[in-house]
Amino acid sequence: MxxxxxxxxxxxxxxxxxxxxxxxxxxxxxxxxxxxxxxxxxxxxxxxxxxxxxxxxxxxxxxxxxxxxxxxxxxxxxxxxxxxxxxxxxxxxxxxxxxxxxxxxxxxxxxxxxxxxxxxxxxxxxxxxxxxxxxxxxxxxxxxxxxxxxxxxxxxxxxxxxxxxxxxCKERVTVKEAFSGLPKEANGENFHISPTPSELALARMKLIPENGDKRDLIKKAPDLCPPSWIKMGAQAVDVWGRMGLEKPANTIRCSFQSASKGRYLHPTENRVISLREGARIQGIPDDWSFVGDRTSIARQIGNGVPxxxxxxxxxxxxxxxxxxxxx
Ligand SMILES: C[S@@+](CC[C@H](N)C(=O)[O-])C[C@H]1O[C@@H](n2cnc3c(N)ncnc32)[C@H](O)[C@@H]1O
Known part of the structure; x- marks a missing residue:
């Protein structure tokens, strides 16, 4: 010391x-x-x-x-x-x-x-x-x-x-490695909490593949997209994006509990990443606990320096x- x-x-x-x-x-x-x-x-x-x-x-x-x-x-x-x-x-x-x-x-x-x-x-x-x-x-x-x-x-x-x-460092850490040992289901233990998607959100999530995003929805299910998306066309954006397992995640921000705000969908599950998964992506040890509601904790995690x-x-x-x- x-x-x-x-x-x-x-x-x-x-x-x-x-x-x-x-x-x-x-x-x-x-x-x-x-x-x-x-x-x-x-x-x-x-x-x-x-x-x-x-x-x-x-x-x-x-x-x-x-x-x-x-x-x-x-x-x-x-x-x-x-x-x-x-x-x-x-x-x-x-x-x-x-x-x-x-x-x-x-x-x-x-x-x-x-x-x-x-x-x-x-x-x-x-x-x-x-x-x-x-x-x-x-x-x-x-x-x-x-x-x-x-x-x-x-x-x-x-x-x-x-x-x-x-x-x-020589080696890159992947999302798969960062999430290792965590149950796939966000079971509520130790901040492994994620919001339950609405019916519409779940229908969208089911159509977005690993590394995919809003553009997959526009192609596959225009009926699930608001008219503004169709009008604006398929720009390369992260919204409604799904993470890839075998690479690092894109930057996570305070809004990572909302699928419409970035590439925050779990690589294989139909939900956004949990608070604990967000913490893992920021390199926060599992023995940390947080004070506040889900929005406040997501802000504390997303605001920080890894x-x-x-x-x-x-x-x-x-x-x-x-x-x-x-x-
Ligand atoms: C980018 S975050 C800092 C994150 C921090 N470096 C970390 O790694 O966890 C900026 C912080 O500044 C705080 N802040 C903004 N204005 C402030 C002020 N006038 N005095 C003290 N804190 C302030 C915000 O509440 C926010 O938590």
């Missing part, structure tokens, strides 16, 4: 925090607005998370590393990508916390588009003036032992030199901290 201390902003339910914990860090504080996510964090990571608005910098904190996952809706290609989205400006708050507490290293995680934003440029300028060097990485979770293609940017600011980019990816980043930061203390 290295015992390096980490504080987290926008901590969510603690998936990023879980990766840092797995790498040997001790969490001393986590700020998060969603009360259910705070409770989940406190159950699984360390009971230090508070319902706290990041706009207000907390006094009297001491830690080695500050980690932040600001809301990404304003940067994401799925959102409206509005540069004036007030949520984007929250990312600048990370600098205020760093100025106040002077951690050795700061890690900001976000969608890849964040790197091209004015906020990222502004942060780099402010941190540089304050004595920090910086480096940005684009990492795909599938390269770090996660059964999911999910690309995320990590920007590291450091007072002690720059860390090495985490080495990718735990093994966070661990790989955390281990690179540990190496940097160790190099410094051996001088």
């Amino acid at each position: 290295d015992g390096y201390k980490v504080a987290e902003l926008f901590s969510g339910a603690g998936l990023m925090g879980g990766g840092f914990k797995a790498a040997g860090f001790r969490s001393v504080f986590a700020a998060e607005l969603d009360g259910k996510a705070v409770q989940t964090y406190n159950k699984n990571i360390e009971p230090v998370a508070e319902k706290w608005d990041v706009s207000e910098v907390k006094c009297d904190l001491k830690y080695d590393v500050l980690v932040a996952g600001p809301p990404c809706q304003g940067f994401s290609t799925l959102g409206r990508r509005d540069p004036k989205d007030v949520r984007n400006a929250l990312s600048l708050k990370v600098f205020d916390w760093a100025e106040k507490h002077r951690p050795l290293v700061v890690v900001i995680e976000n969608v890849p588009q964040f790197l091209n934003s004015d906020y990222c440029r502004e942060l780099k300028e402010r941190f540089e003036k304050s004595g920090y060097d910086s480096v940005s990485w684009l990492l795909n979770a599938a390269d770090y032992g996660v059964a999911q293609n999910r690309k995320r940017s990590f920007t590291i600011f450091s007072l002690i030199g720059l860390p090495n980019k985490p080495q990718p 735990v093994p990816l966070a661990k790989a980043v955390a281990l690179s930061i540990t190496d940097l901290l160790k190099r410094r203390s051996s001088y």
Whole structure:
């Protein structure tokens, strides 16, 4: 146990925090607005998370590393990508916390588009003036032992030199491997819960093959499709998509309990993946429990950084901290 201390902003339910914990860090504080996510964090990571608005910098904190996952809706290609989205400006708050507490290293995680934003440029300028060097990485979770293609940017600011980019794993993890040992039926145990589809939804699901999606429905059963689908034609989209067993899943998001929102159908069962299967795809250990209703838990899971990816980043930061203390 290295015992390096980490504080987290926008901590969510603690998936990023879980990766840092797995790498040997001790969490001393986590700020998060969603009360259910705070409770989940406190159950699984360390009971230090508070319902706290990041706009207000907390006094009297001491830690080695500050980690932040600001809301990404304003940067994401799925959102409206509005540069004036007030949520984007929250990312600048990370600098205020760093100025106040002077951690050795700061890690900001976000969608890849964040790197091209004015906020990222502004942060780099402010941190540089304050004595920090910086480096940005684009990492795909599938390269770090996660059964999911999910690309995320990590920007590291450091007072002690720059860390090495985490080495990718050689093997890719498939959905089949991620789900191994779980009953095919979502039996309700240990968050293996999934919504019962309506009659119409079930009729649609039965016609969608592995790796198939809405386009199969338009071809096979136009009577089961709303007129808008037929009018728009068969674009390549993930909605009503079924996962493939032998490859990583596409990115899962907060809405993964709804078939109409993405490629969330189980590879072989006529249902969306369960909360526990979603957790497995995010690399969350089975001994984690969650607080909240199904929608809230899906948001906590879908919002997070896959735990093994966070661990790989955390281990690179540990190496940097160790190099410094051996001088
Ligand atoms: C992308 S999620 C972070 C996920 C987290 N990094 C993880 O791995 O689990 C962003 C989080 O920021 C929280 N949030 C948004 N505005 C906030 C604010 N002003 N103060 C604190 N948390 C905020 C949201 O509730 C959401 O949980």
